[in-house]
Amino acid sequence: MGKKLLLEHDHVPGIQGYEVYRQHGGYQSVEKAVKTMSPEAIVEEVKKSGLRGRGGAGFPTGMKWSFLAKPEGVARYLVCNADESEPGTFKDRYLMSRIPHLLVEGMITSSFALGVNTAFIYIRGEYYYIVRILENAIAEAYANGFLGKNILGSGYNLDLHVQVGAGAYICGEETALLESLEGKRGNPRIKPPFPAIAGLYGCPTVVNNVETIAAVVPIVNQGGDAYAQIGIGKSAGTKLISASGHINKPGVYEIEMGITVEDFIYSDEYCGGIKNGKKLKAVVAGGSSVPILPADKILTLANGEKRLMSYESLSDGGFGGGTMLGSGGFIVMDETTSIVENLFTFARFYHHESCGQCSPCREGTAWMEKILHKIMDGHGTLADIDLLWEIQAKIEGNTICPLGDAAAWPVASAIRHFRSEFEEYVSNPKSVKVVRHYDAMQNA
Amino acid sequence: MEIKFSEDTLAVANKIIARYPEGKQKSALIPLLHLAQAEFEGWLSPEAMDYVASLLHIKPIEAYEVASFYSMFNLKPVGKCLIEVCRTSSCWLRGSNEIVEHIEKKLGIKEGETTTDGMFTLKTVECLGSCGTAPMMMIGAQYHENLTYEKVDKVLEQCKTDGSRKTYLDKVVIDKY
Ligand SMILES: Cc1cc2nc3c(=O)[nH]c(=O)nc-3n(C[C@H](O)[C@H](O)[C@H](O)COP(=O)(O)O)c2cc1C
Ligand code: SF4
Ligand code: FES
Numbered sequence: 165m166g167k168k169l170l171l172e173h174d175h176v177p178g179i180q181g182y183e184v185y186r187q188h189g190g191y192q193s194v195e196k197a198v199k200t201m202s203p204e205a206i207v208e209e210v211k212k213s214g215l216r217g218r219g220g221a222g223f224p225t226g227m228k229w230s231f232l233a234k235p236e237g238v239a240r241y242l243v244c245n246a247d248e249s250e251p252g253t254f255k256d257r258y259l260m261s262r263i264p265h266l267l268v269e270g271m272i273t274s275s276f277a278l279g280v281n282t283a284f285i286y287i288r289g290e291y292y293y294i295v296r297i298l299e300n301a302i303a304e305a306y307a308n309g310f311l312g313k314n315i316l317g318s319g320y321n322l323d324l325h326v327q328v329g330a331g332a333y334i335c336g337e338e339t340a341l342l343e344s345l346e347g348k349r350g351n352p353r354i355k356p357p358f359p360a361i362a363g364l365y366g367c368p369t370v371v372n373n374v375e376t377i378a379a380v381v382p383i384v385n386q387g388g389d390a391y392a393q394i395g396i397g398k399s400a401g402t403k404l405i406s407a408s409g410h411i412n413k414p415g416v417y418e419i420e421m422g423i424t425v426e427d428f429i430y431s432d433e434y435c436g437g438i439k440n441g442k443k444l445k446a447v448v449a450g451g452s453s454v455p456i457l458p459a460d461k462i463l464t465l466a467n468g469e470k471r472l473m474s475y476e477s478l479s480d481g482g483f484g485g486g487t488m489l490g491s492g493g494f495i496v497m498d499e500t501t502s503i504v505e506n507l508f509t510f511a512r513f514y515h516h517e518s519c520g521q522c523s524p525c526r527e528g529t530a531w532m533e534k535i536l537h538k539i540m541d542g543h544g545t546l547a548d549i550d551l552l553w554e555i556q557a558k559i560e561g562n563t564i565c566p567l568g569d570a571a572a573w574p575v576a577s578a579i580r581h582f583r584s585e586f587e588e589y590v591s592n593p594k595s596v597k598v599v600r601h602y603d604a605m606q607n608a
Numbered sequence: 609m610e611i612k613f614s615e616d617t618l619a620v621a622n623k624i625i626a627r628y629p630e631g632k633q634k635s636a637l638i639p640l641l642h643l644a645q646a647e648f649e650g651w652l653s654p655e656a657m658d659y660v661a662s663l664l665h666i667k668p669i670e671a672y673e674v675a676s677f678y679s680m681f682n683l684k685p686v687g688k689c690l691i692e693v694c695r696t697s698s699c700w701l702r703g704s705n706e707i708v709e710h711i712e713k714k715l716g717i718k719e720g721e722t723t724t725d726g727m728f729t730l731k732t733v734e735c736l737g738s739c740g741t742a743p744m745m746m747i748g749a750q751y752h753e754n755l756t757y758e759k760v761d762k763v764l765e766q767c768k769t770d771g772s773r774k775t776y777l778d779k780v781v782i783d784k785y
Contacts, residue, residue: 239629251696251735282629289642289680290736292749292776325627330638330678333734347637349677365632408698408739415740452697493739495698509697513734
């Protein structure tokens, strides 16, 4: 069994409630922090731990925290990103619904470290049933003196609120999230300034993913050095992987970074192999935005070594032959999967979710969906494949936020690794049973 | 129908508004639009949005531009049960297309349409974070996962028998505020 830091107690009956959570060591990090540590010392531990943001980009958390501006007399904010809308990703949902106090505890300890007195958890609107669970946990934390005024007699004050979104993937992008939290459309802001300087209400703000915040708890409890020992190299600690698609055991797994991809897919401890004894065809390893890889490339590196579940190993080979850990949304496809059709679901997704501010993204995502629709409908030409390639190349790097890149990469990698499949659709037009095009549903 | 929150809902709305720092009350817009949608038959009429705007002392256009941006806000009436089937990759890999077809046949409507009795509206949506239990659909705040045709039939039957409107924001959550 791999080491577990976040989900060690997720199956304990009653762990959703304060009492049981407390009996299993809950809220120790808050006690330790406010009674025995300075905010700076906590930031130092987080730096030492090597923790990297679990929201997708993998930016070192301690460094992000140390960038937070601290002008005299100006409020600072901590906002937890619980928007979780990256296709293939459902780990934050699992964590929040199974062990909500872990997130609340992480928010308190992190807020203390950052000198924050008001913190928000921004959660996607579709997770309303989790809002209920979080509000319960927060009420219990207030009742037991872990939130509110003068926490544990330390003189430190903190209010924690849950803010709901209303259905928009783009609100996972941190500046769009802040706009949304201010009661506006989720249009990403032009950076700089970064949120650490001017975030919520123009005040210095840290935005961190649910899993990142939760990881602060074991880091403070055990120390940054101990955390850094877990995992492999610069991929320190454990990572929650959301596994879905054609596998025997879909679900959320906490892995110690550094296990092999092969082990993750085939061992009974994790995915349990491909469903119905079929062969593996391809994997999208880190949520819809990362490049898709064919079986041989996801299992082995160019030098013949086994690929590992870590930031570095997954991106080994660059964009030509590698991918990214991203959000840890691990989508597995068996030999019967149509890569073209799968790509269509992604293209439609990005078209639907583009906020429309930048023309390359707004027009490009719509165009890519249309062309894929045409190809699937049996009317594509070879020139369409080249056109797809050209469009994605022109979106990448030319937009305000990374959604444009995220829309381009799946298209680029699918054509790069599976071009013959696109050609097959073009030369032997199939009649795909159902093609649900985005425009057709505008009325819903 | 007069567009106005009940006394209880208004109290909740005021509690939410009070969360934000002085002068930043617009932050309550999305939560209040959710409250309005739940209270006023599952959709946001111009009057409902005007009302929310008035509570926050903002211009109506500020409410419209937000309501039209977010996909959970319905700007047209919907059936009592809004069925939202996820159509993205992981669900598609596990048969979401077939689930949608099954529902279409069963209810005699196409995606985007509402049954004549006003009971059901069918919609397809993007990933709802339930990919490990795919295929899935959401009705109100309730996730229905690992769907089979039988499971879908059962859920739809229950919705019909129960007959009540299913909203994202239900009484249980409202009471928590
Ligand atoms: C289009 C888009 C969607 C994103 N969605 C999420 C999300 O749902 N959850 C998340 O934590 N980060 C998401 N991110 C990343 C955030 O912008 C941000 O980097 C992250 O919340 C920082 O937290 P971390 O450092 O703890 O990872 C998204 C980014 C982009 C460009
Ligand atoms: S890249 Fe797309 S989603 Fe991002 S700001 Fe531009 S239009 Fe909006
Ligand atoms: S793909 Fe359907 S819930 Fe994620």
